[in-house]
Amino acid sequence: MSPAPVDFYFEFSSPYGYVASRLAGDLEGRLGRPLRWRPILLGPIFKVTGQAPLTNIPLKGDYSKRDFARTARMHGVDYRHPDNFPIGTVAACRAFYWLDDRDPGEARRLAGALYDAYFARNRDIGKAEGMLQVAREAGFDDAALAAAIEDPALKERVKREVDGAIAAGVFGSPFFIADGEPFWGVDRIPMLEEWIRRGGW
């Protein structure tokens, strides 16, 4: 029996989610368990928690912008704070889940391409058009994706994923859940590793 996956929730507009996505491959190796990638939308989640995007919060906003770049540099990840930030990412989410149902490896590859375009190359992936263009450049069938993301069933699917994340207690990005145990933040990856290694404490 293969080991149970660890859920890896992330928002495409989240700098810390981006950094976590770049660490995910090595992390799986160290954990000895696969990560199940689950993009989410912080907009509806912040409606539940009453929170605001980090960069809009006095004091915390300045710290965050400094810390995004510092955290990326620490991990050797390219980072250029996007001119348009934050953005809505529902189109990216839909494209991900549509691919995920067909080939999770391809969905993951799309996520990497979108994150890289937004956080390393200042490409706006918020609107469907920009997202699809990045997908096309990465070799995906953008016509198929364009049709899929307008499908009401897929829209409903993404809504269910976000509702499911909220029900599981997810309130930020990245967010990991291993055997029911939640870990929030890219800076909690060492704790997640230690938790799995020791079987909790």
Next chain:
Amino acid sequence: MSPAPVDFYFEFSSPYGYVASRLAGDLEGRLGRPLRWRPILLGPIFKVTGQAPLTNIPLKGDYSKRDFARTARMHGVDYRHPDNFPIGTVAACRAFYWLDDRDPGEARRLAGALYDAYFARNRDIGKAEGMLQVAREAGFDDAALAAAIEDPALKERVKREVDGAIAAGVFGSPFFIADGEPFWGVDRIPMLEEWIRRGGW
């Protein structure tokens, strides 16, 4: 010349500040630099940032309560979530700074006694009376402290300390500032260490 201190800001009602305080001695050794303890009041700071106490936030509140205990256990620190939480800690802050002007080592010892009483033994240190009783049991002159914390000059001093922390960008607890570089959270202690070891990156 002795090495420049690293500022260590904390709120007496903050579980993560408490855990950080218990790690502070070893941390100084590893950093090769002294920590300058600066209690602050998150109430006035949250008025600036528009934030609320962690445990009051939907989803994040449940996570936080679980994480307080988990983080403390990870570091081998006793933790019992206080029945009365959060509390106002202005009396504790005033007592700390009054002692700090006379003997920083004694101020630090008082901080340890207050934190231990509140987070390990469920003693309410919010009201002046409860705070002074804990101080007395730890061998401090509670009559002198009781008089001092009513002194308008000391009240003004604490206000200035909090205003100064806000001006320095402090928005949470614990919060470290080393040579102008800010680090928020007990889980960022490894990054603070790495930053000082490497002289930044």
